[in-house]
Amino acid sequence: MLSQIAFWGAVELGLVFAFVAIGVFLAFRVLDFPDLTVDGSFPLGAAVAAVLITIGINPWLAAVVAMLAGAAAGTVTAFLNVRFRILNLLASILTMIALFSVNLRVMGKPNVALINADTMLSPFFGLGLREVYVRPLFVGVLVVIAVIAVWRFLESDAGLAMRATGANPRMSRAQGIDTSWQVYLGLALSNALVALGGALFAQTNGFADVTSGVGTIVVGLAAVIIGETLFGARGILLALIGCVVGSILYRIAIQLALSTDALGLKASDLNLVTAVLVAVALVLPRLRRGASS
């Protein structure tokens, strides 16, 4: 079994990646845009936040700037797709690849450490609660705020327009919705959330690393799919909660798989385990449907 520390560590990481999951949900499910930009915008958020914090900028402000940087990355992908008609997947891969270089430029080196620097969490460490609990609690509160904000948005007139754009673009245009603008808005929002996840990752883990983005998309997608498997398609709020729960469960499952000696897995097997988990999560609903029909 998992130790307390390992368990709460997994929960914390799951909550950080819940932002990624919600971002991926917005792009993949709401807009129907397979956006791989997240592999670049996650470390971008981490890099921007870490660099700004090391030069003494307020960590909250650093997180906001990180979100803006993420939004800009999403906008570039949208621009390539909308303006030049580059296939959505390819447009996002181009941005993702470009961001690797951008992230190295931002940091000036492959990684930046945040040891001893004040982060968003620092003020909460001295309040008597153990650090293992403070971190997931802090990130959890932010996740709840994000879930409520995204939920209210998607149930507003503006959000409905975005959902319609993904579901039926031709009908959306006939209803007066500028579908190109919706792609810009959706990808900006999605990648801003992912970048916020990156900024929180840097602050909770104490470093930003240029390679930390590899596989972000798969992790986010895994969370979304696990959530859908658990909650089904029953409204926006449950879908968003599914993203969060899926993200946490995914981390716990990974932690369990890696810490169970019987399986003989090593940390370096992480990507393989992730791929297997996502494949299983993709196949499960299909099997269930097959059994019922």
Add this chain to the structure above:
Amino acid sequence: MIDLKDIRVTFGKGTPLQKEALKGVNLTIEEGSFVTVIGSNGAGKSTLLGVLAGDVLANEGKVTIGNTDVTRKSTSARAGLVARVFQDPLAGSCGSLSIEENLALAARRGETRGLRSALGPRRRELFRERIAELNLGLENRMKDRMDLLSGGQRQAVSLVMATMAGSDVLLLDEHTAALDPGMAEFIMKLTQRVVSERKLTTLMVTHSMRQALDFGHRTIMLHGGEIILDVSGDSRKDLQVEDLIAMFRKMRGETLDDDALLIG
């Protein structure tokens, strides 16, 4: 009011597949008039509808809807002036959204969409009332996903959606073609009611000559990208399906070999 002035549309200009879909169409439809459009496949019906809806931009000519010149306006930019029901029942609504969400989308057609909740209690009640008027029992299924509905039910909801927001023009694109005869009749009656109640300027493309003559005030026939027949008033009242076919033959001097035109 709809006004088309010398509309020319050429697809694939300068390529071996170049096709003149509309060759200088002039058409004025007065406010509140209901016009039916017939023609064989490739006659230019869809292109004509596309020019009005904004899906097709005319190479030449001028398109006016209401008092607005919409010639260069995109579909979404002119949506406030044009309501539309598609041939494919799946095309006119979002299958993954609920009935009331689809109505909420339609209620803001052509307007800015803000951060206000799309489904407040007052709007919900309004939508429910409008759907109840259909007498299909759908008012108890407002939260059901649209893709749970039959094709006919979806077209009925699409018609309600088309009238949720004000518009100058209603475009019907063979909107009963995919339905069974009973449902098609129901939808046509509903169409008739909606159009006369709201005094909408309506353009209905149809494959059925029967429909073309039974509904509306005026019938036009397209062939090869031109309007070859335009009847209204008394001369239209006396017109039979057989006459239409004969007239078509006479005007073109060709033999009629398109089965679609013969379907009463």
